[in-house]
Amino acid sequence: MEKIPILKLGEILLVSIQVDMHDRLAITLQDDLTARIVKDRARGVLIDISSLEMVDSFIGRMLGNIAAMSQALGAQTVVVGMRPAVAITIVELGLSMQNVRTALNVERGIEMLQRAVEESEEDTTHEPSGT
Amino acid sequence: MTKSTSRLNDILEKNEKEILDDWMREQLASGTLRKDLITESELRKQSAELLGLIINATRSGNVTEISGTEWKPVLDFLAATSKTRAAQGFSPVETATFIFSMKQPIFTRLKKEAGSNASVLADEIWVATVLTDKLGLFTAETYQKSREEIIRRQQMELLELSTPVIRIWEGILVLPLIGTLDSSRTQIVMETLLQNIVDTNSGIAIIDITGVPAVDTLVAQHLIKTVSAARLMGAQCIISGIRPQIAQTMVHLGVAFGDVVTKASLADALKYAFRQSGITVT
Numbered sequence: 001m002e003k004i005p006i007l008k009l010g011e012i013l014l015v016s017i018q019v020d021m022h023d024r025l026a027i028t029l030q031d032d033l034t035a036r037i038v039k040d041r042a043r044g045v046l047i048d049i050s051s052l053e054m055v056d057s058f059i060g061r062m063l064g065n066i067a068a069m070s071q072a073l074g075a076q077t078v079v080v081g082m083r084p085a086v087a088i089t090i091v092e093l094g095l096s097m098q099n100v101r102t103a104l105n106v107e108r109g110i111e112m113l114q115r116a117v118e119e120s121e122e123d124t125t126h127e128p129s130g131t
Numbered sequence: 132m133t134k135s136t137s138r139l140n141d142i143l144e145k146n147e148k149e150i151l152d153d154w155m156r157e158q159l160a161s162g163t164l165r166k167d168l169i170t171e172s173e174l175r176k177q178s179a180e181l182l183g184l185i186i187n188a189t190r191s192g193n194v195t196e197i198s199g200t201e202w203k204p205v206l207d208f209l210a211a212t213s214k215t216r217a218a219q220g221f222s223p224v225e226t227a228t229f230i231f232s233m234k235q236p237i238f239t240r241l242k243k244e245a246g247s248n249a250s251v252l253a254d255e256i257w258v259a260t261v262l263t264d265k266l267g268l269f270t271a272e273t274y275q276k277s278r279e280e281i282i283r284r285q286q287m288e289l290l291e292l293s294t295p296v297i298r299i300w301e302g303i304l305v306l307p308l309i310g311t312l313d314s315s316r317t318q319i320v321m322e323t324l325l326q327n328i329v330d331t332n333s334g335i336a337i338i339d340i341t342g343v344p345a346v347d348t349l350v351a352q353h354l355i356k357t358v359s360a361a362r363l364m365g366a367q368c369i370i371s372g373i374r375p376q377i378a379q380t381m382v383h384l385g386v387a388f389g390d391v392v393t394k395a396s397l398a399d400a401l402k403y404a405f406r407q408s409g410i411t412v413t
Contacts, residue, residue, distance in 0.1 A: 082365070083364075084360070087361070088321060088360050090363055091356050096359070102364060102365040104328070104333075105365075
């Protein structure tokens, strides 16, 4: 069964979607990713969709869901490299994706994530559990 | 039905020279000839060629069905002529008169040939009228089509001209919008802006609406769509150039740009963009 690889980069998990997403693949990704966030104690998730040419309402919602799930597990999500056509489709579908952070490319996405992680670290430094 | 009986071809062929002379006189006298656009000799050449082609076509015996193959050269010639006339700036009346002024000379000859036989004359005149009317209508239609073609082309050019995306600084794009925003234009604006964001790798886009005459709910919605799409790609949009009047209308209409950053002038927007991207100007 095909799977989307999840790479660990320090505190960040990098997911690069290189194939056409279909519904089953999306659900597998959700399962895998949430499991990995917990296992690797990741603080950020970066989803690169620069190769994704087609998007439907299900995939659009799935991206939003992944962001919300990661948030619940204490990791920030950034979606990077969305193509113009995909962006227009999502807007026309009426999916707001307000809770998803976006960046132009992987480089900027990582920068953004690191900043966000640092900020959240600062917030928690005074707590005894923070390491 | 008119195939065998009509003597139109005979009459035309016999009187070609006189008809041409009369026709020319008719065209010159009609007052619709544009001497500034076409010279008399050119017009004479065109008229002679057309008359020759018509005589050729009528020789087949088919004098009224201009959709037949024998009429193809005539129609091609008329299409080319009316196209050039449309491009040169002739009015529809002036273009149509070219054909319709042919009636009088032909009728005169028909009268002469038919002599006192009224019923033959009436038949022949009817055939000639049908023919000239058909040719005239064809000319008018082609003329109209060429004009529409010109309008369509200009519209396309206008669309291309009206959506320039300027890279004003590294990572900052400016999109000055001029004119009314409708759905088709917003689509082009959106596509150009998003493509430019990808191409130039810009994180901030300023949409300047100084040149947009009115902002109603529809325009605001179009703008919000563009901003949302840019945000999904990872670029921040700033809307600038909101005039006091427009701000008032927007509030009265209950239009809101939501959490989109809006500035009164392009200068303010640029300053904000600099601050966002950590650029300081001294």
